[in-house]
Amino acid sequence: xxxxxxxxxxxxxxxxxxxxxxxxxxxxxxxxxxxxxxxxxxxxxxxxxxxxxxxxxxxxxxxxxxxxxxxxxxxxxxxxxxxxxxxxxxxxxxxxxxxxxxxxxxxxxxxxxxxxxxxxxxxxxxxxxxxxxxxxxxxxxxxxxxxxxxxxxxxxxxxxxxxxxxxxxxxxxxxxxxxxxxxxxxxxxxxxxxxxxxxxxxxxxxxxxxxxxxxxxxxxxxxxxxxxxxxxxxxxxxxxxxxxxxxxxxxxxxxxxxxxxxxxxxxxxxxxxxxxxxxxxxxxxxxxxxxxxxxxxxxxxxxxxxxxxxxxxxxxxxxxxxxxxxxxxxxxxxxxxxxxxxxxxxxxxxxxxxxxxxxxxxxxxxxxxxxxxxxxxxxxxxxxxxxxxxxxxxxxxxxxxxxxxxxxxxxxxxxxxxxxxxxxxxxxxxxxxxxxxxxxxxxxxxxxxxxxxxxxxxxxxxxxxxxxxxxxxxxxxxxxxxxxxxxxxxxxxxxxxxxxxxxxxxxxxxxxxxxxxxxxxxxx
Numbered sequence: 428x429x430x431x432x433x434x435x436x437x438x439x440x441x442x443x444x445x446x447x448x449x450x451x452x453x454x455x456x457x458x459x460x461x462x463x464x465x466x467x468x469x470x471x472x473x474x475x476x477x478x479x480x481x482x483x484x485x486x487x488x489x490x491x492x493x494x495x496x497x498x499x500x501x502x503x504x505x506x507x508x509x510x511x512x513x514x515x516x517x518x519x520x521x522x523x524x525x526x527x528x529x530x531x532x533x534x535x536x537x538x539x540x541x542x543x544x545x546x547x548x549x550x551x552x553x554x555x556x557x558x559x560x561x562x563x564x565x566x567x568x569x570x571x572x573x574x575x576x577x578x579x580x581x582x583x584x585x586x587x588x589x590x591x592x593x594x595x596x597x598x599x600x601x602x603x604x605x606x607x608x609x610x611x612x613x614x615x616x617x618x619x620x621x622x623x624x625x626x627x628x629x630x631x632x633x634x635x636x637x638x639x640x641x642x643x644x645x646x647x648x649x650x651x652x653x654x655x656x657x658x659x660x661x662x663x664x665x666x667x668x669x670x671x672x673x674x675x676x677x678x679x680x681x682x683x684x685x686x687x688x689x690x691x692x693x694x695x696x697x698x699x700x701x702x703x704x705x706x707x708x709x710x711x712x713x714x715x716x717x718x719x720x721x722x723x724x725x726x727x728x729x730x731x732x733x734x735x736x737x738x739x740x741x742x743x744x745x746x747x748x749x750x751x752x753x754x755x756x757x758x759x760x761x762x763x764x765x766x767x768x769x770x771x772x773x774x775x776x777x778x779x780x781x782x783x784x785x786x787x788x789x790x791x792x793x794x795x796x797x798x799x800x801x802x803x804x805x806x807x808x809x810x811x812x813x814x815x816x817x818x819x820x821x822x823x824x825x826x827x828x829x830x831x832x833x834x835x836x837x838x839x840x841x842x843x844x845x846x847x848x849x850x851x852x853x854x855x856x857x858x859x860x861x862x863x864x865x866x867x868x869x870x871x872x873x874x875x876x877x878x879x880x881x882x883x884x885x886x887x888x889x890x891x892x893x894x895x896x897x898x899x900x901x902x903x904x905x906x907x908x909x910x911x912x913x914x915x916x917x918x919x920x921x922x923x924x925x926x927x928x929x930x931x932x933x934x935x936x937x938x939x940x941x942x943x944x945x946x947x948x949x950x951x
Contacts, residue, residue, distance in 0.1 A: 435787040436743045441483035444666045444697045454489055454665040456481050457658075457696070458556070459496030462541035463524060464507035467720035468750060469704040474545075475739045476668045476701050478554045479791050494662060495556035499525040499538035500565050500648050502604075502613050509720070521612035525562040538562070548723040552732045553794035561648075568644035571624065573657050575641075577602040577649055578620050580690045584653060587685045591677030602653040606646050609634035653690075656683040660691035667696040668744060674700040701744035707751040721750070728850040729756060731843045733792045734763045740791040741766070741784075752855040760807040760844075763792070771801035803828070803837040810848040812930045815862055816939050819852070821845045862924035864939055868951040869925045876918055877951055879908045883919075884948035887941040898933035922951050 444454060458477045460470055474495065481491045503524045506516045512530035516537070519527040527537035534540040546558060564570060577584065584602050589595045601620055606613050607630035614631035621627055624641040640647045649657055659667070673679045684695035706721055726735050729752060738759070742748050751759065768774035769782055770789040776782040790797070805828060817823040824845050825838070832838050852861060872880070886900055905915045919936075920929045923944070929935060936944045 435483075435784055435791075437479045437483035437740070437791060438787070440480045440666070440697070440699055441487060444480070444484065445487070445489075447694075447697045448665045451665075452490060453492065454484055455492045455494065455663055456484075457494045457496065457662065457664045457667040459494075459498055459559075461498040461501045461524065462538045463501065463503065463505070464541065465509065465720050465722060466541055466545045467722055468726055469720075471545075471549075471723045472701050472704055472739060472744070473668055473670070474549060474554060474556070475552070475736065476699060476744045477666070478556075479740055480666055480699075482791055493556040494559055494664075496559045496561055496658065497538065497542050498561050498654075499523070499536075499542070500562035501651075502606075503527050503537070521614055523562060523606060523611075525560075526611060544722065544724070548727070551727060552723070552736055565648050566645040568641060570649070570657070570661070571641045571644055573661060574603055574647060574649055575624055577653050577657065577690065581620075583689055584686055587682055587689065588652065591682060602650055603647050604650050605648075607632060607634055608636060608638075608643075608646055652679050652682050653686060655679060656687035656693075656695065657691065659683070659687050659696055660693035663693075664696045666699075668699040668701050671700060671702055674698075699744050702747040705747065705749045707749040707753055707755060726750060729847055729855065730759065731840070731847055732794055734759060736794070737763045737766065737788060737792040741788040752851075754857055754860065756851055756855070757808050763789075764804045766792075767801060767804065770797075773801055798834075798836055800833070802840055803831055803833065805841050805844055807844065807848055808930075810845050811852055811856070811860060812935065812938060814845065814849055814852060816864055819849050821849060859928070862926055862929055864923060864943075865925055865947065868922045868947065870921045870951075872918075872922075872951055875908065875910075879904060879910060879915065880918070880922065880948040880951050882908075884945040887936065887945045887948075892933075892937060892941070894931070894934035894937055897937065898931075901933065923947065 445451075448454065456477050458473045460466060460473070477493060477495075481493050484491050500523050503516075503519050503522055506513045506520070510516055510530060515530055516527065519537075524538045525536055529535065529537050529540040531540055534543060542558070542560075549555070578601065581600075581602055585596050585600060599617075599619065601618055603618075603620075603626070604613055605615050605618055605626065605628055607615065607628070610630060610632040612630070612632070615628050616631055617627075617629045619627045621637070624639045625637060626640055626647065627635075627637040629635040638646075648654065658664070669680050675681070680695070680698055687693050687695045723735070730738070738748075738750065741762075765774060766785040766789040769776060769785045776785070810824065813824045813827060814821070821842065825842055828841055832841065882904060883901065886904070887897075892900070901915065902912060905912045916932055917927050919932055920926050923929070923935075923939070930938075
């Protein structure tokens with residue numbers, strides 16, 4: 428897709444939309460999902476891909492309508508592994524998701540539970556689509572005319588679908604599916620279309636009926652491969668991405684664009700394929716049905732909102748990537764801070780194209796108005812150290828930076844980043860990053876070891892040190908005591924945090940406080 432690698436992928440996508448759909452004042456961009464289980468961070472890639480392209484169109488002065496469809500009239504096929512009361516949920520298999528109860532006990536339905544989790548989370552990353560609930564639309568009769576139109580074009584639709592099938596569709600195939608009025612399930616044995624708005628069916632449960640779906644619209648919906656193109660035409664969608672699974676030859680986008688053109692006389696939206704997201708250290712793609720998922724809410728516990736956006740803005744959609752919760756978290760924060768420094772001209776790159784991509788990715792990541800001066804950048808690693816020195820007390824850590832903060836924005840970022848650092852320490856940080864400052868020395872020491880530590884304690888209290896000066900002083904002490912620096916550092920870490928290694932020693936001692944360190948070393 429990308430012709431000129433000096434341009435960010437969102438600019439390429441926006442230009443493609445304008446080229447394919449014409450230079451209009453306003454555009455409609457779309458995304459959607461079936462709320463059949465937890466909507467995970469892999470599904471979120473579709474939402475943010477659309478939002479990033481929306482921003483690129485708005486940058487070009489266009490008005491953009493962003494619609495997000497909840498396909499909650501789809502059938503409930505499988506109980507995901509992470510759901511409470513699975514035995515109750517199993518009773519609703521083959522019924523519409525919208526009619527399945529919320530076994531968490533907090534929402535009107537199973538569908539609404541998963542919908543609200545997303546609707547509550549996405550505004551935190553600056554995304555506010557117009558949510559469409561497909562069960563409401565179908566059941567209100569809004570699509571009755573479209574379903575009749577699809578039924579009238581059954582032959583045409585079958586011909587398109589059969590082009591990509593090894594086995595042709597059965598002779599009595601229809602583009603609609605139906606839920607039995609008696610048992611509520613889609614277990615229909617026979618379904619016929621006598622014409623106009625009439626359908627006739629017989630269910631596995633024995634119930635049979637002939638009815639007018641214009642008068643009784645709550646039972647019928649279009650099958651997925653017809654439903655998607657119908658909605659493109661109905662909502663006049665200009666751009667919608669799709670996952671790898673929809674993007675294969677003969678996949679739902681491929682057949683959808685033919686159905687859309689030949690049945691509804693509407694050109695399919697400009698399309699971008701997005702790849703899967705994995706979690707570092709986890710095999711394969713996430714699966715809602717298996718229940719082994721990470722949500723946007725989980726990611727926001729570790730990455731501040733702008734950085735969560737940056738993970739996606741900085742990576743082309745057709746590239747698979749892994750979200751890290753291990754030590755790589757520190758690198759992601761540093762990468763974002765670097766992009767910010769480049770954007771504000773504080774750091775320069777020789778490669779102008781690369782610098783431009785950093786700047787655009789930063790712009791797309793930012794939520795709200797970008798400030799005129801560079802925000803304060805507390806180092807994530809430094810925050811993890813300060814939090815542990817202060818027993819994970821965020822207020823104390825925020826107070827430590829008081830003189831550095833210029834405005835409310837800086838205060839908000841510092842607190843958010845400190846909260847993320849605390850969550851990371853508690854939930855994901857590798858053991859080598861964790862420590863507890865000891866109240867008294869936990870190790871037995873030799874006479875010469877005590878001697879050097881007592882001397883360090885004395886030196887610490889002599890004057891105010893910089894970390895560089897203290898570091899140099901410790902090397903002099905090692906030389907005077909004929910001790911290897913690595914042995915000296917290991918000794919200090921054992922006494923201070925009961926570990927063989929830790930943060931950079933001189934700076935670490937000063938962060939703990941020279942009086943506290945001196946007292947601990949004297950007691951050793």
